[in-house]
Amino acid sequence: MKNKIKRHTLIEIIEHWSIALSGIVLLFTGLGCLPLYKRYYITEIPGFGWTSDFYNVTMVHYIASVVFVAGVIFHIFYHGLRKDFGLLPKKGDLSKSIKVIAAMIGIGKEPPSDKYLPEQRIAYVGIGLIILILTVTGIIKILKNLQWIVLSPTMESINTLIHTLTGFLFMFAFIVHVGTVLLFKSNWPLLKSMFTGWIDEEYVKRRHSIWYEKIKMH
Ligand code: HEM
Numbered sequence: 001m002k003n004k005i006k007r008h009t010l011i012e013i014i015e016h017w018s019i020a021l022s023g024i025v026l027l028f029t030g031l032g033c034l035p036l037y038k039r040y041y042i043t044e045i046p047g048f049g050w051t052s053d054f055y056n057v058t059m060v061h062y063i064a065s066v067v068f069v070a071g072v073i074f075h076i077f078y079h080g081l082r083k084d085f086g087l088l089p090k091k092g093d094l095s096k097s098i099k100v101i102a103a104m105i106g107i108g109k110e111p112p113s114d115k116y117l118p119e120q121r122i123a124y125v126g127i128g129l130i131i132l133i134l135t136v137t138g139i140i141k142i143l144k145n146l147q148w149i150v151l152s153p154t155m156e157s158i159n160t161l162i163h164t165l166t167g168f169l170f171m172f173a174f175i176v177h178v179g180t181v182l183l184f185k186s187n188w189p190l191l192k193s194m195f196t197g198w199i200d201e202e203y204v205k206r207r208h209s210i211w212y213e214k215i216k217m218h
Pocket of ligand 1: 020120127177181
């Protein structure tokens with residue numbers, strides 16, 4: 001394609017959106033397990049009647065978790081084996097992130113970036129850790145429900161508490177992630193690339209000049 005650069009492969013796009021969509025369903029049904037929806041009349045909204053039944057909400061939570069966990073395991077093995085480590089933080093990312101965020105709101109000049117922005121690399125580790133704890137505590141809850149493992153009541157409540165707390169952290173990370181993509185116009189070409197896989201060469205030259213140099217060297 002002319003004047004375009006390949007940013008994401010089809011595999012990466014499917015990977016991102018299957019984790020994102022199942023993640024949204026998990027957030028929604030996870031909150032529904034608390035339970036909140038009867039109290040706030042969500043169950044009265046047309047099409048949301050099913051959320052009044054705990055069994056339905058938990059079932060949908062389980063189904064979405066299969067997609068989510070499969071996506072996470074695929075992500076770790078696929079990128080681990082391919083040695084795609086572009087999203088792991090580098091030295092100096094914290095101070096560069098502050099500059100990138102300041103530049104997004106019009107203060108100062110953005111430092112040159114590699115394929116990913118320094119704040120994306122930091123966010124990746126943050127959301128990654130949250131997801132790992134969520135997944136492990138979620139799996140422990142299932143094994144306990146299936147009576148494959150027996151937990152003392154204290155251990156069970158600690159596990160549930162960690163799952164709920166990391167669930168809220170996940171919701172917070174999700175809002176920040178979607179917010180930074182949608183609120184800042186400078187990030188919109190990245191959103192387009194998450195659907196098409198391609199990004200304008202001009203955008204890369206301007207914003208991801210370190211990545212651009214690497215591409216041109218090959
Ligand atoms: C549970 C939900 C989601 C998870 C776990 C997730 C995770 C990620 C991760 C790990 C990245 C890589 C780099 C980064 O941190 O920016 C990323 C990139 C991205 N995500 Fe998400 N995401 C989710 C939902 C969404 C949604 C709903 C949108 C739509 C607004 C979205 C749009 C993007 C975009 C535009 C990128 C940037 C790609 C690039 O740099 O080219 N994500 N996401």
